[in-house]
Amino acid sequence: MSRITFCRIRTYNLNLKMKNIKKTKKIRADELLAYQQDIPIEEARKFILAGLVRINSNQMVKNSSEIIEQGINLTLDESLKYVSRGALKIKPSIMKYLPDMAGLIAADIGASTGGFTDLMLQSGASKVYAVDVGYGQLHYKLRQDERVINIERVNARAIDNKMVPEMVDVITMDLSFISVLKVLPSVNNILKENGWAFILIKPQFEARSFEVGKGGVVRDREVIERCLSSISSYIQKNLTWNVLDTIPSPILGPKGNQEYILTCRK
Missing domain, CATH: 3.10.290.10 (RNA-binding S4 domain)
Known part of the structure; x- marks a missing residue:
């Protein structure tokens, strides 16, 4: 049988x-x-x-x-639906603004295990470029999925139209040890007009070194607000994207840092 x-x-x-x-x-x-x-x-x-x-x-x-x-x-338990609980970090904004990704092409910058990639596929995305500076991190399930283009050992600042040979409808970003400000110009080059960007902001990588407390945690509310404001201002001034929303992520970072989801439309 x-x-x-x-x-x-x-x-x-x-x-x-x-x-x-x-x-x-x-x-x-x-x-x-x-x-x-x-x-x-x-x-x-x-x-x-x-x-x-x-x-x-x-x-x-x-x-x-x-x-x-x-x-x-x-x-x-909702985290069981995805290859990693990281999907839950950005899910509220995806569900609010773009719950149906049927037929859309996406790029997951800083894909790691692929939580965001899995979330977008389950939301209907037809293809996801999973980009990461690391190697061998993407979950086996996603490696076997023909809709996933696995791009490894690539610094996000080096992304161009040769690596991602088509303009994408959606971009997600989850970066560590680098400010998103250093990556956004490259990402802008592969995002379609009217495309969406869902960016995870980690204050510990946006603040100045002396503003990051013991254990790598940023607790000063003024520092956090300044980081969020400067990123939003940069995006609106230099990329001319519309910043639609900034909300706290429901999942804390590994050291207890509150992270934030920034939603933009090009």
Whole structure:
């Protein structure tokens, strides 16, 4: 039996079981999760065992065989949807301004494991250029995805139309140990008119060295505001992009730094 046939049979059986369950109004937790998330029941059991499933985003499901009301909504830890939790850093702005990327071409500058890349692919992007100065960091899943063009060992300041041979609709940026101000001019050259830019701002790499506190954390609100303001001003004056929004990222940096998402339109 082929894998496709097996999957169809499994889906049919699960849907049939759900129809029967409507009469009883109760179901095993693993069966309900598999149905709601459209995943294999074995995978649903693993998520429950790992403590990653919640009832209505609150109470943890402790056992796969737990019997619950079939109308209850089971939720997964959102970070499981992507190759890295980094996707959650920028997701609020993507969902606000560009939730549907169907057919769009994107560039993920500072891709690393590929959290932003995965987020854009799952939002419908048809192609993503994943650019990083490092090597071998991109998640295996993305390396195998024909929609991903993996560009490694490239300093973001060196990006040009030879490396990215087509203009892109969307750019995301997540850089470390370098100011975004040094990279924006190069990035501007590959972004289409009316294109979108979602930039993660890390104050510890934008502030002056003496303004960065112990452990590499910037706590002075005035310093943070100055950094955000100077970047916005630079973008509007030198790139003539429209700065639409600057909001705190929901995920803190590894040392506890508050990071910010800057949303722009060219």
